[in-house]
Amino acid sequence: MSPRPIHGLTFAELQREARALVPRGHGRASAVYQAAVREGRFEPEALGLGAEASEAWRAAFDLRLLDVVRVTEEEGELGTTAKAILRTDDGLEIECVRIPMGRGRHTLCISSQVGCKMGCAFCETARLGLLRHLRTDEIVGQVLTARHTLGWEVRNVVLMGMGEALDNYDHVVHALRVFNDPVGFAMGQERFTICTVGRVDGIERLAREGFKRLNLSVSLNATEDATRDRLMPVNRKTPLAALQAALASYQPRANFALGLNYCLMPGLNDTREDAARIAEFCRPIRRVLVNVIPYNPGNAPLTRAPTDDEVDAFIGWLRDEGLPVRKRITKGRSVMAACGQLGNVELRARRRAGALPVVD
Numbered sequence: 219m220s221p222r223p224i225h226g227l228t229f230a231e232l233q234r235e236a237r238a239l240v241p242r243g244h245g246r247a248s249a250v251y252q253a254a255v256r257e258g259r260f261e262p263e264a265l266g267l268g269a270e271a272s273e274a275w276r277a278a279f280d281l282r283l284l285d286v287v288r289v290t291e292e293e294g295e296l297g298t299t300a301k302a303i304l305r306t307d308d309g310l311e312i313e314c315v316r317i318p319m320g321r322g323r324h325t326l327c328i329s330s331q332v333g334c335k336m337g338c339a340f341c342e343t344a345r346l347g348l349l350r351h352l353r354t355d356e357i358v359g360q361v362l363t364a365r366h367t368l369g370w371e372v373r374n375v376v377l378m379g380m381g382e383a384l385d386n387y388d389h390v391v392h393a394l395r396v397f398n399d400p401v402g403f404a405m406g407q408e409r410f411t412i413c414t415v416g417r418v419d420g421i422e423r424l425a426r427e428g429f430k431r432l433n434l435s436v437s438l439n440a441t442e443d444a445t446r447d448r449l450m451p452v453n454r455k456t457p458l459a460a461l462q463a464a465l466a467s468y469q470p471r472a473n474f475a476l477g478l479n480y481c482l483m484p485g486l487n488d489t490r491e492d493a494a495r496i497a498e499f500c501r502p503i504r505r506v507l508v509n510v511i512p513y514n515p516g517n518a519p520l521t522r523a524p525t526d527d528e529v530d531a532f533i534g535w536l537r538d539e540g541l542p543v544r545k546r547i548t549k550g551r552s553v554m555a556a557c558g559q560l561g562n563v564e565l566r567a568r569r570r571a572g573a574l575p576v577v578d
């Protein structure tokens with residue numbers, strides 16, 4: 219049996235396995251685990267374990283960070299946005315992006331799948347199709363690689379990179395449990411945001427998990443079923459009314475505020491009536507913060523990017539409707555690291571050449 223990635227386990231899971239697999243030295247499980255997930259080091263010998271115990275640890279577990287293929291950067295108002303392409307152990311590539319938030323803090327946007335099957339019309343990743351889900355250790359491994367290979371400061375994490383997080387539900391939720399584990403990463407739920415296109419089944423399951431402080435954001439992007447069907451095929455299965463009902467019942471805590479992402483696309487979803495319909499959509503949901511994201515044209519643009527005046531006008535209409543709104547500053551557009559722009563061009567070429575399987 220090949221060694222299991224230690225960072226794909228909670229401490230309780232590791233302890234259970236170490237008891238069975240590491241006859242001498244399993245008592246040092248917490249030290250081994252903490253060195254791995256907090257410092258990115260898997261060196262049982264350095265923790266004073268003897269040769270036999272260290273060998274047993276190495277035979278049972280390992281710490282495989284992702285290979286960094288390349289990093290591209292763009293300077294902006296709040297700091298440097300950096301996109302890293304990371305290679306999985308089976309030779310596929312995923313992307314994560316470090317986004318500056320000001321005051322030296324950063325949010326890491328990580329991937330949950332290689333590619334994506336949701337088919338959103340404005341998204342580069344959609345053009346890849348779904349190659350496979352990421353395992354727990356690969357989701358967690360992006361944060362470890364960012365911190366310990368790239369030396370990046372990571373405060374908060376958003377699951378908004380490649381893939382639909384709730385389509386890879388089990389691994390994503392398991393990764394959250396690993397991140398939240400007080401013996402290991404000890405990163406609180408409030409530091410994580412799951413972003414979804416509106417997988418109602420996933421939202422309902424998430425409501426039952428008991429993650430009281432986890433953040434959730436949903437990409438709305440259209441206010442009528444006909445437009446949303448075209449922009450986001452998930453809407454054909456779960457139309458706006460079903461999404462609205464699921465979000466109205468998602469209340470993990472009293473002061474929970476849902477993030478509602480709205481990618482503003484000139485000529486497609488940017489009218490005064492759209493702003494009024496967003497307010498209508500939000501009415502049964504207790505608290506909402508609307509994030510208006512200017513569309514980032516990719517390699518096959520649907521439309522142009524909105525001007526600053528257009529974005530400001532739309533935000534003004536939303537405020538007139540009484541909605542709290544935040545304008546997302548576009549970061550990383552020139553390195554294809556901005557929202558909707560993650561989609562590995564080389565992988566797409568390999569897929570087109572028939573060299574990669576596509577799921578579904």
Ligand code: SF4
Nearest residue numbers: 334336338341344381
């Ligand atoms: S926007 Fe998100 S869910 Fe939609 S295709 Fe792109 S990665 Fe998938």
